[in-house]
Amino acid sequence: MIKHFTCVICPMGCEIDAEEEKGKIISLKGNKCARGKEFVVQELEEPLRVLTTTVRIEGAEFNMLPVRTDKPIPKRLIPVIMEDIAKIEINAPVKMYKVIVKNIAGTKVNIIATRSM
């Protein structure tokens, strides 16, 4: 079976066609480097993404603080994590890279601020 992927490892965004059988890659087309193969292998096993979003903040110039995970998380956990993040409200001031939530949803991944406010 041929599966299509858009590699998100770098801004090139290669469109990759992977011929796969029972989770094993038989051939790859479209990747411009070896990291594309690593990406496809990971996508077949457990897709991972860095989650970027916002949390409510009080006492700052804007009322939403941009945040992200400090490591990629399993894509399937994003809806659960977004529910947890929606309940958060913090107070200014916040420095960039401050940990906003430790070990979100038991993933050992932290939510960190991506700007100071």
Ligand code: SF4
């Ligand atoms: S295959 Fe390589 S060059 Fe293409 S998007 Fe992925 S990392 Fe970038």
